[in-house]
Amino acid sequence: MQSSSSPLPECSCLLPPIGAQSALFLDFDGTLAELAPQPDAVQVAADLVPTLTQLAARLNGALAIVSGRPLTDLDGFLAPLRLPSVAEHGAQRRLISGEIIRMASPDLQAVICRVNTLAQRHPGLRVEIKTAAVALHYRHAPEMEAVCRQAMDEVVRSTVGLELLHGKYVHEIKPAGASKGTAIEDFMAQAPFAGRLPLFAGDDITDEDGFSAVQRMGGCGIKVGEGATRARYRCLSPVALRQWLQRAAQDLTGRTSP
Numbered sequence: 001m002q003s004s005s006s007p008l009p010e011c012s013c014l015l016p017p018i019g020a021q022s023a024l025f026l027d028f029d030g031t032l033a034e035l036a037p038q039p040d041a042v043q044v045a046a047d048l049v050p051t052l053t054q055l056a057a058r059l060n061g062a063l064a065i066v067s068g069r070p071l072t073d074l075d076g077f078l079a080p081l082r083l084p085s086v087a088e089h090g091a092q093r094r095l096i097s098g099e100i101i102r103m104a105s106p107d108l109q110a111v112i113c114r115v116n117t118l119a120q121r122h123p124g125l126r127v128e129i130k131t132a133a134v135a136l137h138y139r140h141a142p143e144m145e146a147v148c149r150q151a152m153d154e155v156v157r158s159t160v161g162l163e164l165l166h167g168k169y170v171h172e173i174k175p176a177g178a179s180k181g182t183a184i185e186d187f188m189a190q191a192p193f194a195g196r197l198p199l200f201a202g203d204d205i206t207d208e209d210g211f212s213a214v215q216r217m218g219g220c221g222i223k224v225g226e227g228a229t230r231a232r233y234r235c236l237s238p239v240a241l242r243q244w245l246q247r248a249a250q251d252l253t254g255r256t257s258p
């Protein structure tokens with residue numbers, strides 16, 4: 001929880017209701033699924049896909065995943081579901097129709113070369129190359145945080161059209177201007193999201209733009225886990241978040257059943 005010296009207001013641990021007129025935006029890692037030692041070691045809880053399926057139906061499709069992951073990862077973890085999604089921190093957006101809107105992909109060659117060279121020298125580092133972004137993970141070499149940050153910073157400054165993000169034991173390079181907040185705003189301008197009250201749950205600093213966006217639109221941000229946040233609500237863990245989603249799916253189903 002926040003310390004008393006934090007300038008940010010305390011947020012409530014009582015989660016807001018999910019109603020038939022809500023639009024749900026959900027981050028993946030650390031929010032829907034517990035963090036794992038490696039990106040490909042994430043386990044998806046058995047009840048998650050059935051709950052999301054039921055909720056998406058009850059919200060008339062107004063449920064989207066908002067993630068730093070590539071679309072292929074999200075589809076793999078949530079199979080057979082293929083939800084409207086924000087991928088790679090906003091570099092791609094898949095609409096409910098299945099159409100994918102992609103930001104112009106920057107030239108990542110210099111980035112890839114730099115991070116691969118670093119990772120070859122330090123086996124604790126892990127490089128993740130996506131379609132429009134590159135992540136350098138240092139979870140297993142935390143002492144390398146500053147070295148990784150400096151390398152990523154240098155390459156961003158010498159390449160046009162890139163921006164650096166800092167997540168949980170990861171530095172990521174993505175197209176400049178891509179953000180979860182902007183992507184949520186774009187979804188909220190279109191059916192089936194338009195006119196609904198947006199709720200966004202996320203666990204990381206990279207989700208703060210999304211919290212601000214939904215709260216500007218009269219909705220609520222929900223921070224999962226510890227750490228300072230602009231979100232109005234806090235949920236203690238991914239398990240608690242999944243229980244909140246499951247209860248809402250049951251309540252909405254009861255309300256709409258004949």
Ligand SMILES: O=P(O)(O)OC[C@H]1O[C@H](O[C@H]2O[C@H](CO)[C@@H](O)[C@H](O)[C@H]2O)[C@H](O)[C@@H](O)[C@@H]1O
Binds near residue numbers: 035036135
């Ligand atoms: O926006 P998200 O859905 O939260 O994705 C953010 C990044 O998540 C992944 O990395 C994080 O989760 C890994 C698995 O739990 C963990 O090992 C790593 O330390 C975390 O940083 C993913 O690998 C990245 O591509 C996402 O951008």
